[in-house]
C-alpha cells in the first residue's frame with residue numbers, strides 16, 4: 001500500500017506528491033504522483049492538453065502546484081529560491097523566449113546562469129567557454145558556433161538548446177519535445193546524444209516529453225502516461241508503453257511496437273480490427 005507521505009530518499013531527484021493545479025477556475029491536474037531517481041530516464045506521454053507542459057513547469061522550478069508538494073533536488077518548491085534551483089536543472093523548452101541576437105556559444109552559456117539572456121556583470125570562465133564549445137560539437141553545431149539566434153533554423157535552435165541544457169552539468173534534465181523541427185538525421189543524432197548521457201553522466205535523471213513514440217531514446221527506463229490531467233499509468237517503460245495503455249490514454253486504438261530498443265505507434269485500421 002502506498003503511503004500518503006512519500007518516503008523521500010537520498011537518490012530521489014524529483015518527487016511530486018498529489019499535485020493539483022488550477023488555472024482560471026479550472027483544475028488542470030488532478031493529483032499527480034511521480035518519483036524520479038538518479039539515473040532514471042522518464043518519458044512523459046499524453047494527448048494534447050493532457051497537462052504535460054504544466055507538469056514540466058513544476059519540475060523546472062517555474063511554477064508552484066495549487067495543492068500537493070513538489071521536491072526538486074531535495075528542495076521543496078515554495079520554500080526555496082527557484083532561480084538558484086534552476087541552475088541545477090537543464091531545461092530544453094520549445095518556447096524558449098530569446099529575442100536578442102546571441103551567438104550559439106552565448107546561448108549555451110546562458111544554461112550556466114539559468115537565464116534567457118546573458119546576465120549583466122557575468123563573465124564565463126575559460127573552462128566554462130571550453131565546455132560550451134565541446135557541447136556545441138557534441139550536438140553537431142560545430143560549424144555554426146558564431147551564428148546568431150535570429151539567423152538559425154528551428155532544428156539548429158533545438159540542438160543549441162540541448163547543449164544549453166547540459167552546460168550546467170545538471171542533475172535533472174527536462175526535454176520538452178526536444179526533437180521538434182529536427183530532420184531525421186538531426187533527430188537520430190540528438191537521440192544518440194541523449195542515450196550517451198547514460199554513459200557520460202550516469203547519475204543524471206531526465207524527463208522527456210514527446211508526442212511521438214518514435215522519438216523516445218533507447219535509454220528511456222520509465223514512463224508516465226497522463227490524459228485529461230490525470231495519471232493513466234506510471235512505472236517501467238515496458239509495462240507502461242503498451243498498446244492497451246496508449247490506446248486508453250489517446251482514446252484511439254493504437255498498436256505499439258518495440259523493436260531493437262526503439263518504439264513505434266500506428267493506428268489500428270478498421271480492416272485490421274478483430
Ligand SMILES: Nc1ncnc2c1ncn2[C@@H]1O[C@H](COP(=O)(O)OP(=O)(O)OP(=O)(O)O)[C@@H](O)[C@H]1O
Pocket residue numbers: 023024028046047048049050051052053054055
Ligand atoms: N495559461 C493558461 N491558462 C488557462 N489554461 C491553460 C493555460 N495553459 C495551459 N492551459 C490548459 O491546461 C491544460 C494542460 O495544458 P498543457 O500545456 O500542460 O498540456 P500538454 O499536455 O503539454 O499539451 P500539448 O501536448 O498540446 O502541448 C490544457 O487544457 C490547456 O488548455
